[in-house]
Amino acid sequence: MYVAKDALVEYWVDSLVQFLSFQSPSDSGSLSQFLFFRYDDTNPEAEKKEYIDHIEEIVGWMGWEPFKITCSSDYFQELYELAVELIRRGHAYVDHQTPDQIKEFREKKMNSPWRDRPIEESLKLFDNMKRGMIEEGKATLRMKQDMQSDNFNMYDLIAYRIKFTPHPHAGDKWCIYPSYDYTHCIVDSIENITHSLCTLEFETRRASYYWLLDALGLYQPYVWEYSRLNITNTVMSKRKLNRLVTEKWVDGWDDPRLMTLAGLRRRGVTASSINSFVRGIGITRSDNSMIRQDRLEYHIREELNKTAPRTMVVLNPLKVVITNMDASTMELDAKKWPDAPADDASSFYKIPFSKVVYIEESDFRMKDSKDYYGLAPGKSVLLRYAFPIKCTEVIFGEDNKTILEIHAEYDPSKKTKPKGVLHWVSESSPGVDPLKVEVRLFSKLFMSENPAELDDWLGDLNPESKIVVTDVYAIHSLKSAVIGDTFQFERLGYFVVDKDSSPEKLVFNRTVTLRDSYGKGGGK
Template sequence: MKLQREQKQESANRNNTVERNLSLWQEMQQGTPLGLKCCVRAKISMEAANGCMRDPTLYRCKDMIHPRTGSRYRVYPTYDFACPIVDSVEGVTHALRTTEYHDRDEQYFWVLDALNLRKPYIYEYSRLNLMHTVLSKRKLTWFVDTGVVDGWDDPRMPTVRGVLRRGMTVEALRQFIAAQGSSRSVVMMDWDKLWAFNKKVVDPVAPRHVAVAEQSVPVTVRGLQAGTIRVAWHPKNASLGDHEVDIGPELLVDHVDANCMTVGSNVTFIGLGNLRIVEVHRDAHGVPVSVLAETNLEDRNYKNTLKVTWLCSKAQLVPCTCFFFDHIIRKAVLTRDDDFKQFVSKNTKLKVPMLGDPLMRKLRKGDIIQIQRKGYFVCDQPYDPDTIRHVGQPAPLVLFFVPDGSQSITTLPQVVQDFYQQNKLDAHHQGSNNSNSSPVRQGGGSVQVTAEEIGAKIKDVGNHVRDLKSKKADKATIDAAVSQLLKLKAEYKEASGTEWKP
């Protein structure tokens, strides 16, 4: 039938008698083998310029149990037939449809004219496409059915349930949608823009917590007695109040922070003050295993010091399991000819064990916090002090990393940085070997670079330019970086045929 429609060929049953059609209709209603092969089509014109008007299907058989009506019906109306009728009968005045339905508008109004029903007004707007994913329900079902993701609410899924579970707020979604307007231009949106809206919502109210890697480095502090200090929940929102933080002669810091400590230097322990490093003990491979420090709290010069987060080793620390996620599709933008299954990312979920401050045991599902110097997290599973059956250990607090729209990953733990960098390299490697990519030859050499790779370079150089400007670098350095950025944008246009749009 599809081939006949494309070739404008009439069906052999197009000129059946009314009696023959009614007989076949009865077969369809009864769900007989013959009836299941039939469908009801509108007799319009197989010569129509618009393919949607070449005898479209109005009813078809569905030999499945309906969740509400069971097996009572075997024949169901198609979406294209039911939609205009429902819109008109239910009083819809304006039907908002994406531009992909434009060719079906003529069919929409034909149904209403044939039934002498009121016509709603159709307003078109462009479909919002997101990079590094698919939005087709059929394709997303494949991800669920094959076990690539854990379900429709998996944090990697581009579903409302998925992004909310990952830490997106309803208010951020509303602001993002309102900002898009109703343009008819095709939009390919980067996820970072959506998460940037979310950061503006959660940052002013997210309480600050502290967590360190499970394999942390102990810092013995001379002159620091066991006790508590009071620390604000948020440095810029006094309305959140403050809380007690345990201190003592032994503190815990991350390996990456201990590795940066040098003997004789001041290190600012955030919330506590400056400590002077006396010794840094390392193993045979140069990895720090312990640090000896002494209090220097009277020195309040924090401008040029190393800043670290810490926890008291004697506090009742909460075991945390932090999950980090990456895109389910490696290629930024899929073309019509691309088979999405060839671009499915294999490693998109990273589990990182950490130790959190004692007050994390009070977090409830859906709470969004900021772990200082590590980012925003949403509680997916609260800490349960009751032991896990057959294991004999408390159920850890489960946290999901919430993206903030930033391209920078330097604040994340090293294992997480390695995770994202490796995925990025894998994506670039596949893009360079994919025949469906749009190549461009640079400098007359033999190396071909895809438009996707150039786009990634543009983002990196753009971030570099912004960093230079924020650090007030000299004009010559900034101009050189800007020149490189403009050159890359020109190469992108040559490769893709379109202007670069972030």
């Protein structure tokens, strides 16, 4: 069994994850026990060590350990010898057409003028190519297939081209390199692959795959194609993703807005939730299906609701001064988990409560209403894990419009039973502000469900797909958080500590909001 590097498409979620996720990595008899993980590194100019290292590392992060890791470049000598044999059998020839000429002749279903050159002449020229005696672009080795076929992939595909470029794995031994179309099926056969899995765009190459193995008299694996993963409000193609990154529409391959494995991981998505998502959608040959992002987010919430401890953070702080409290600070218990037993100390964390607390700006308004559960003049709310407070005065700025702070009184007896419950943070001690952090709020990268169908797909980018909120207030105990730690910010969503964090300032990425439209919703 084999999945090519192209199936992973380097940094993004695609057919490798879709295939691997048939079973959990921990399942006995897992498919990974039979999986060859191969780098189809046939083009020395396209192979970068950072890609190679990342692919292997990200597959490991997904929880998969292949039976064997190989490279197509491991077989360069065998591939060359088989190319010589192909010429000897009259199934390949050295061609001197330019790329434009090849394209024109293919469109007209015309044979190359060098198609019928003598076998000995092609053998000599191919040897000259190997020894670096012919310039780049001046010759290729082409397979002698069927120029009259209805399948474009049978129009004498290129088997070898000249490139005076060292290979990151094979070194400088070669100046001719095999094409993917030539290499793929032969290495499948050499490695005794039972099933070669590809996405549907490779279906038209099946004829060429079997033609070459038949021409060389080699063992023929079973080829099976299936549809690639398509998710709404994003793009999944290699070409489009590359444009987004190289033209700096996003912040690199691991931008949390991208449906790349690196981006999803940086956003705080776990490998197990990705596996669960893919197992849930299954495999299909229908190439028109679009999976809603909400469905992936549902699986993310299902896991984070169980694993992410709760804490409180205020995005847009509004100062509340509790006038009937002295300058002391009390320490309260807050639940890390909604159903934490009262006698389990590890399920709680400590939060300070002092004369000055901060609530969300959006949780206060000047006019109350029956369907409003926030704070308003003369109205009471409950500060979660703390006490009821009642707004007694609103302090405005010089313009008489900007609210500077709220004055309130708290009920230490907790006899007041307001309907509204607000999250909040407090000064850690009198005059000491809460911990200041940065929060990045991510939403769908594109406004349309299927931007790939649009002519101006870049014009469909969501200008509010990333919102950076600075000067966010958090409880001081979060200062010990490290990169990769996940939390549920009560009422705000699930968040992860980003790699941009420093000792001076923590940075959090929002993974998902608390509620969704696909499943039952988020955390409690």
